[in-house]
Amino acid sequence: MSEITIISSIAQRLETLSQEKACGELVILHSDDPQRQWHLYLHMGRVVYATATKNRVRRWERAIRQVLPKLAGEISAERPLGIADVRNPWELQVLATWLEAQKISAAAAKAMVNCIVREVFFDFIENFHNQMVWLPYRQLSQQLVFLSPQNLVEQAKAMRTDWRNCGLGSMRAQMSRFQPDMAPVLQHPEHLRQMVPAAMVDDLMLLLNGRYTVWDVAVRLRRSLCDTMRLLLPLIDRGVLHLQPAEDLPLPVCFTAHTLPEAQQLPLIAVVGNDEFLPLLLKDAGYEVMVLDKPTKSLPSLLSRRPELLIFTVPDYDFCELLRQSRGFRETPVLFLLERDGLLERTRVRLAKGTLLLKRPVSPAKLSQTIEGMLHRGQGKSVPLPVAAIR
Numbered sequence: 001m002s003e004i005t006i007i008s009s010i011a012q013r014l015e016t017l018s019q020e021k022a023c024g025e026l027v028i029l030h031s032d033d034p035q036r037q038w039h040l041y042l043h044m045g046r047v048v049y050a051t052a053t054k055n056r057v058r059r060w061e062r063a064i065r066q067v068l069p070k071l072a073g074e075i076s077a078e079r080p081l082g083i084a085d086v087r088n089p090w091e092l093q094v095l096a097t098w099l100e101a102q103k104i105s106a107a108a109a110k111a112m113v114n115c116i117v118r119e120v121f122f123d124f125i126e127n128f129h130n131q132m133v134w135l136p137y138r139q140l141s142q143q144l145v146f147l148s149p150q151n152l153v154e155q156a157k158a159m160r161t162d163w164r165n166c167g168l169g170s171m172r173a174q175m176s177r178f179q180p181d182m183a184p185v186l187q188h189p190e191h192l193r194q195m196v197p198a199a200m201v202d203d204l205m206l207l208l209n210g211r212y213t214v215w216d217v218a219v220r221l222r223r224s225l226c227d228t229m230r231l232l233l234p235l236i237d238r239g240v241l242h243l244q245p246a247e248d249l250p251l252p253v254c255f256t257a258h259t260l261p262e263a264q265q266l267p268l269i270a271v272v273g274n275d276e277f278l279p280l281l282l283k284d285a286g287y288e289v290m291v292l293d294k295p296t297k298s299l300p301s302l303l304s305r306r307p308e309l310l311i312f313t314v315p316d317y318d319f320c321e322l323l324r325q326s327r328g329f330r331e332t333p334v335l336f337l338l339e340r341d342g343l344l345e346r347t348r349v350r351l352a353k354g355t356l357l358l359k360r361p362v363s364p365a366k367l368s369q370t371i372e373g374m375l376h377r378g379q380g381k382s383v384p385l386p387v388a389a390i391r
Helices: 003-019 056-067 090-100 106-126 149-164 169-177 189-195 198-207 214-221 225-237 278-284 299-305 317-324 343-351 364-375
Strands: 024-030 037-043 046-052 081-083 129-135 182-186 241-245 253-255 268-272 288-292 309-312 334-338 356-359
Touching: 003 024, 003 037, 003 129, 003 149, 037 106, 046 056, 046 090, 046 106, 046 149, 056 106, 056 214, 090 106, 090 253, 106 149, 129 278, 149 225, 182 198, 182 214, 182 225, 189 198, 189 225, 198 214, 214 225, 225 241, 268 278, 268 299, 278 288, 288 299, 309 317, 309 364, 317 334, 317 343, 334 343, 334 364, 343 356, 356 364
Parallel strands: 081 253, 268 288, 268 309, 309 334, 334 356
Antiparallel strands: 024 037, 024 129, 037 046, 182 241
């Protein structure tokens, strides 16, 4: 699938959700790295927030420096702010805390969200990805803005075009290799004074050390992203500096309590296999989830945490049999969720002492009902899985 086709596909999906006035969360997965994700939160078809797994704290720090520079030192990894709700984005909870304490205005909070959301949209437009998961039951308790997804996509595409056009001459063709979340590092600082304005030398000497991304440098210099990259490109071309990947900053919040009281918390479910979607959907339904993509190596963790349900998305009958030999898992329900349910598969599940076999695709209602039944949760309301649950 081409880059243009992927962008069009996401734009069309957002257009449809907007027309349907949908409420929920759209998760976009990177084609090469499923752990890299973008989460777009919608309410009545409008974007109320967005996060990206890569450099999330850096994005927050940049927004503070642009909108609330006086509060830049208010929250850091050294002085973390306690957050009680683990389900909602911590950034919104911090902003809500500041609003309640009258440290910031509503306009400033909205500007912060706008700043972060625009960056997230640019980030997933600029990167190559090809999978989307819609979670219709996901709701946010804080809603500070209601942004048009169509406008955000168009703004991100315009930013992407500007970024690609930053390069001059031969460097323009190389712009697709560079990302704003890469960190510039000086290799030959002695050449810097000859190539940049004298008034900027001291600042650049402090910033071009691998600790700051191109985004970060732009914000600290109070220049646009493209102006900053045009400043750096001649240095890259001459070998004076190079760009390298950058790690995120430490999380500036600590979670002080669980969302649900202990008596109401849903059970721990272990998913065996490398399924990308099922863990997301189970978490969205409120379950605690542990993923075992390398089951044998994860056995000590599995034995210590003792999940109340095991879901196998791969036909690893030997591992199931191994678990049944352990006293701690002799009675644990085991669900096999496989693409085939023929006589051979049913026989092997029975011999491995599995509890049940379901063939994929399975409807969300049936899967939710099955999980509830296997967990023997007779009290309380069952938690439905999202409509697009299992493929």
